Amino acid sequence: MTVTEADAPAEALLRVRDLRVSFPGKGRRAPRTEVLKGVRLDIRPGETLGLVGESGSGKTTLGRAVLGLVPVDSGTITFAGERIDQAGRARRRELSRDLQVVFQDPYTSLNPSLTVGDTLAEPLLGHGVSAREARARVGDLLDRVHLPADAAARLPREFSGGQRQRVAIARALALRPRLVICDEPVSALDLTTRRTVLDLLLEIQEETGVAYLFVTHDLSVVRFMSHRVAVIHHGEIVETGDAAAVTTEPRHDYTRALLLAAPVADVAEQRRRRAARASAGR
Template structure:
């Protein structure tokens, strides 16, 4: 007897986000171009790619800091992509975000107590209960509760990011969108924040959408990986398969740039260098958008956009490529 898997906590389908051109009459910019993925309860999905590929826009649209142009975003089976702001308020208890730059995402005029308490106060909680919860969260993320009445500038970058994480956890969310949560931090501090996020996931049963460009960090924390290029997902699958046998040429190029800890292996391995820069999302090339930089491009790549489809039969991995690598 087969059991039906539970529905995903987050379900994204054909999500598109388009911005108007900077100048009058200029072409609109399609920052996110019809992507789709699922995030299960307790899972971590990594969203990776070069700067400007649409990763952060995707995360901000999911939590409705940006409005989708088209497509569907469903949380726990409920369509939220078109909900009015008033209806979004109770949903924000379950769906929170951690931002890239900890200091710029914290109000410098507010104390840490107010910053962490604010989500609870917005949801109608009492000031006393919100402050008590803030003290608990300070301890949970490894900060000294006695510092709760200090201001953000009195904390280091790593401490400020812990405050941002505490704020995101104030309402006991089920899904946290983490937008480059360690990229603005020193390497030694990055490891501390990653360890903290992993511990919180185990203890609280959190699901993460982990947006990053550092593939080493993604390999450490994620269960599955989705690779974006110019607003589209070009490969998505289990971390082990994507890292050991990447099927898309872009994924292979990204992984070849990740430093190896073994100097001998680093010197002997093949480094894939992509030609040129990514095209403008305001004027994407026809066919496969990666074909101007792809070493395997053929005539069909210049005219037909490859759909995202199963790369290897029986394997839960999809790739958008006419000529994927055999895993």
């Protein structure tokens, strides 16, 4: 079931309505492939909405549509009361103050030829902050993500994967945004580092009130991070609700399948889930 107007929060920071996105097919005469099929969702100020689905479900495309990185066929995207789905390049540049992203791979999301200090200063200088203030803000950002001040003079290759992702988070926070789209931000990290980065994101949210659209395929991560969860399947939102309810007592068959597929440490429970998946597949 999709979210209804009655389910929508009255004071949404981000509101997506009936969003449709398609991509060209392979070959000149191939029909277009519809990736998002009338998606509707809302995010309140200071809230984390977990967007969960398997690979190819459309979750990353939705995040990219909000960022203006893919064209929208129809529907609306409203941010802070302003419709932005048709915003031009200049307006998108202005919107980057309030709307930022943390990508999946910390190894490719940073310019290898720029020092960390230059990476963090770049968006500040681009929005008219003085060089002196930018240097001071860089120090504050490094402190916020628990990296030493001398990290500013080092290149990304001198850091571990988790440290690079902290740099990417610091860059996303540089302009003090109201919403950050986190696109599988911990999937490329080992388990220990993953928990550190997730704790950092929660800490930053508590300190700043930033909202997150947290895109992931992992129900355990979305349960840990989110206030509410939206489940996407074949380009449609099939279930939405409180994170604890959706990730423990899901109503939709697809969400139940995702829950059964999630790995658990308990061997007996994992065996039970495999049996349940096999039974559901008959």
